[in-house]
Amino acid sequence: MHNQAPKTKNVWILVFAAALGYFVDIYDLLIFSIVRLPSFSDIGVHPNNMRTEGEFVLNMQMGGLLIGGIIWGILGDKYGRIKVLFGSILLYSLANIANGFVQDVTTYAIIRFIAGIGLAGELGAGITLVSETMHRKKRGYGTMIVAGVGVLGAIFAYFVSEWFSWRTAYFVGGGMGIVLLLMRIGVFESGMYNQMESKQVARGDISILFKDKKRMARYLYCLCIGLPIWFVIGVLVTQAPEIGLALKAENILSAGKGVMITYIGISLGDFIAGFMAQMFKSRKKVVLIYQLIILLFSCLYLTREGITETEFYWLAFFMGIGVGYWATFITIAAEQFGTNIRATVTTTAPNFVRGSLIPSTILYGVFVHWFGIVAAALIMIVLLTGIAIFALSRLEESFDKDLDYLEE
DSSP states (O other): OOOOOOOOHHHHHHHHHHHHHHHHHHHHHHHHHHHHHHHHHTTTTOOGGHHHHHHHHHHHHHHHHHHHHHHHHOOOOOHHHHHHHHHHHHHHHHHHHHHHTOOHHHHHHHHHHHHHHHHHTHHHHHHHHHHHHHHHTTTHHHHHHHHHTHHHHHHHHHHHHHSSSSHHHHHHHHHHHHHHHTTTTTTOOOOHHHHHHHEEEEESSSTTHHSSSSHHHHHHHHHTTTTHHHHHHIIIIIHHHHHHHHHHHHSSOOOOHHHHHHHHHHHHHHHHHHHHHHHTOOHHHHHHHHHHHHHHHHHHHHHTTTHHHHHHHHHHHHHHHTTTTHHHHHHHHHHTTTTTHHHHHHHHHHHHHHHHHHHHHHHHHHHHHHHHHHHHHHHHHHHHHHHHHHHHHHHOOOTTTOOOOOOO
């Protein structure tokens, strides 16, 4: 059934290459949020327009991620995982270098849209390649390393923005991508994909996901288990100044530092989740534990009247640990579907979950109007976690599932 397994050394080179790719990906994904204010000030954006112009540019990047997720997923199944890894990193690296030269908001937004398309391909292709290449009982370690190392890119982005100008921060991101592209020359394609190429089977046909009701439900359940993740990062931590004000915080809570500390928690959480899945021989149990951690620490945060900065940073760290099932979520998605549609699923799933922040924030905005910011955030995190736990209960355990099969 399988070709001879690749040498262990080569497998770990592949894991290392995927991990560094995700490191650069996360750096480039978050760098706009980190340098938004100094970059906007430099190109002449009026202080009153900072928030609205920032939302415009960020939504353009998010739109690129959603479109790119579909494009790279289909290309990954049609032409191979390696081609996507090379193509996506080249596109977002060049876009980030171009970002260092922008002089107006419109150009800024267009380039972030292009960067978003490129950024969408990195993680899904990397996780698919690692999942298909490693031994089925050990692949959790591979995806754990990819995500755990990768999210450290957020911390590096924060420090680069502190040390250098915003334009230099973009050049650093683009330069890292080009260097990694050269390092990746010689990385091998997935054996399962190579075997599939010789068969007469539909590859990268996204309609396969929706032709069968059970398959479509499985895909939707995979998306739903990730719903709380980006609400924690995109609202609970990013809107810390406003939430802190409503909680009568002693000082204004720093969203930038909060995001950095959350990502430290996410990195640690990803490593712990990988080890726990190997120990329990179950990914579902781990994801359930992490979803309950999110619920617990989000509720502690949102009910802590008079919260101090120190308390906020500790709660952000523990919410980050809860969010650290990100890699496990994507691995579950990869393990639920056959080789001919796997890259499409694994690349669209994380980007659709990122995109779910848009309807989540719209609903959150309605609740803020009705109940106030703190009650709205509490309702949303309980609702999203409840949906995620229900969706998790509907999926089969996939810990040591053989992935060498096709979706008819």
